[in-house]
Amino acid sequence: MDKLPSFEEVKKQTVAQAESLGLTTLSPGAQAAVFALLGSAGTFGLLALRRRLKRIPNSDHVPPNAVGDGDNFRLYHTPGLFWRWPIKLRSIPTETKALKDQTLHIRMAGVDAPEAPHFGKPGQPGAEEARLWLENKVLGKRVWCQLVYRDQYKRTVAVPHLPYPLIPCWISRGRNLSLLMLSAGWAEVYTQANAEYGDAGKAAHDRAEEQAK
Numbered sequence: 680m681d682k683l684p685s686f687e688e689v690k691k692q693t694v695a696q697a698e699s700l701g702l703t704t705l706s707p708g709a710q711a712a713v714f715a716l717l718g719s720a721g722t723f724g725l726l727a728l729r730r731r732l733k734r735i736p737n738s739d740h741v742p743p744n745a746v747g748d749g750d751n752f753r754l755y756h757t758p759g760l761f762w763r764w765p766i767k768l769r770s771i772p773t774e775t776k777a778l779k780d781q782t783l784h785i786r787m788a789g790v791d792a793p794e795a796p797h798f799g800k801p802g803q804p805g806a807e808e809a810r811l812w813l814e815n816k817v818l819g820k821r822v823w824c825q826l827v828y829r830d831q832y833k834r835t836v837a838v839p840h841l842p843y844p845l846i847p848c849w850i851s852r853g854r855n856l857s858l859l860m861l862s863a864g865w866a867e868v869y870t871q872a873n874a875e876y877g878d879a880g881k882a883a884h885d886r887a888e889e890q891a892k
Contacts, residue, residue: 733758734757734758735756736756736780736781750786750813750860750866751784751785751786751787751834752785752787753782753783753784754782754783754824755778755781755782755783763821783835783837785824785835785837786832786835787838787839787857788827788836788857788874788875788877789838789868789874789879789881790857790861790866790868790869790884791867791869792805792806792809792813792860792865792866793805794806795810805865808865809860809865809866812860812865813865817841817856820841821841821842822840822842822856823841823842823852823853824837824840825852825878838857838875838877838878839856839857840852840855841854841859855877855879855883857877857884858879858887859887861884861888862890862891863891866888868881868884868888
């Protein structure tokens with residue numbers, strides 16, 4: 680990213696803003712106070728914007744916490760513009776080597792699906808079906824995730840949503856993926872320590888699970 684503007688550049692921008700607002704007729708003391716306020720607001724605004732548009736490469740950059748096991752997938756973070764048509768100037772790597780350490784390991788919040796076989800243990804009934812259901816929903820798709828924290832396995836606990844076509848996420852996050860999985864019958868509500876349910880709340884998760892029965 681570009682460097683932050685220098686003091687002189689910020690000063691020029693601040694003076695221009697003050698002149699446009701008619702503030703140059705104030706006393707020198709009042710002008711100094713206004714310039715300081717406008718300059719600080721501009722600098723902090725740039726920092727906030729930069730933080731929001733900065734790509735998160737992997738789960739190591741998410742604050743840690745502790746939580747149990749759950750369903751998960753990997754996500755390549757694509758903040759800002761120009762990742763998709765009609766104006767596509769940035770691209771997502773497709774080779775495994777290029778994606779190494781560049782994806783977020785997402786652990787879906789609020790749900791607990793059957794575990795696949797690992798560490799010599801057999802998989803639970805329905806594990807493969809649940810994996811295929813999730814793969815069909817997220818593989819190669821756009822997913823909006825509300826990051827919550829990093830668990831002890833360095834996965835990012837998050838509330839995932841599937842955005843609606845042509846509707847920006849700042850207007851609507853889309854469909855809650857955890858609730859969809861519960862409604863489809865491929866997961867149960869996660870109720871152990873540090874369980875997170877996002878804005879929907881636990882009650883909505885309980886209702887979605889009940890619908891599948």
